[in-house]
Amino acid sequence: MNTYKHEVKYYECDRMGVTHHSNYVRFMEEARVDYLDQVGYGFEKIEADNVFSPVISIQCEYKRPTTFKDVIEIEVFISHVTEMKFEFTYVMRVGEKIVCNGKSLHCFIENGRPVAISKRLPELYQAICKVKKD
């Protein structure tokens, strides 16, 4: 799997001159979208199945500030899978140095109710299990 790269934009930096902390949550989404594309099961495909995948929880640990024009390399992997939920882990680096660690937990919803991934989206479930890291 390829890492995802985000170059920090001018409008993403705040009064302290650094990337505003809320933006890392967006970078994580960008990396997740790219990851699912690489797995062969993108957002559009999930939504075309009339299934939505809301975020249940997120967390970020900010290790070092980044700023305008920094290229953040984001390594993504699936760190946990159950019938109903799956978790992504993100390691964000500029050069060799870790700038932020993140996690996000997700489920799938159809007609307002959670669905078992293995039953409703077996293809995605298998793809996810194959790339899962322990």
Add this chain to the structure above:
Amino acid sequence: MNTYKHEVKYYECDRMGVTHHSNYVRFMEEARVDYLDQVGYGFEKIEADNVFSPVISIQCEYKRPTTFKDVIEIEVFISHVTEMKFEFTYVMRVGEKIVCNGKSLHCFIENGRPVAISKRLPELYQAICKVKKD
């Protein structure tokens, strides 16, 4: 009609310490939403009619910078109406001083095609014409 107030947030300021210029376009939308609510014809009502109202064009003239915690007072009025389009004008002030002047042009779309406001949304059309300023 009441003016709309937006207090500038920390995350809306950029590396220069001032409100990023793209955010004024968002403040204009906030003020427009509030204005249509005051007219008695809010966004939800328009969308409930299965009609969408895209922005055709916007412009902003930035007169003075604003920053964190500034309260921007936005005066909104409808400056032009035709069968197919209507234009909002915005005057944004902090205290007595104008910080930004804006304009936005809008139409209405149903099933992918522009519709005549006076025929498809006569109530809104009349409400708009009544408050229009020359």
Add this chain to the structure above:
Amino acid sequence: MNTYKHEVKYYECDRMGVTHHSNYVRFMEEARVDYLDQVGYGFEKIEADNVFSPVISIQCEYKRPTTFKDVIEIEVFISHVTEMKFEFTYVMRVGEKIVCNGKSLHCFIENGRPVAISKRLPELYQAICKVKKD
């Protein structure tokens, strides 16, 4: 202490029609700013002392989706204080229902180095300890 209110903006909602999850991190900042103002020790005062207060970590648990025009009431309290760090906890509700729970951890930096709050900003430290909830 008064709760902070954020009315969800049109531009804060995503393709699923709900508030994008990254925005809650911004609402938490808004509520934190308001809280410190109420405590009598706002962001400007901290920055005027040449001290910066970066976010060390954040987490959000999303309980229910919110959307355009929902008024999110945010209850904030300080849940943990040490010499070097302090933690905010956020409970976000629409009406009676919890929509999101959050936490954020902070430190203070002067000339690029962490400082002890009790020594460098004793006034803030005392104010924080007084309002701390266990």
Add this chain to the structure above:
Amino acid sequence: MNTYKHEVKYYECDRMGVTHHSNYVRFMEEARVDYLDQVGYGFEKIEADNVFSPVISIQCEYKRPTTFKDVIEIEVFISHVTEMKFEFTYVMRVGEKIVCNGKSLHCFIENGRPVAISKRLPELYQAICKVKKD
């Protein structure tokens, strides 16, 4: 000069499922940053000279909606230069089709006062004049 490419992110789309109109103002900034880098006179170099370059005005004409994963190609050129101001013009396309046309006007400020570009930043002035299109 190379065109600049922006792939539309999930979080940049709104409730109507299309790129929120305010984001084009940000894409224009991204393209401008890239353009000045290509000219050999980037934002950091300008700011290192203690000069700031605020936006005086912007305008956008929205021609066609774009959405998640669309790759917007942005052609940038300098359309007007005077001693005190310079104007960028932007043509944004997805494939062959124009999706948005934009303009932005800029000046330079030092110690709170506008400066003549040709005198204060002669290198940039010459670079700009060389690439200017009529």
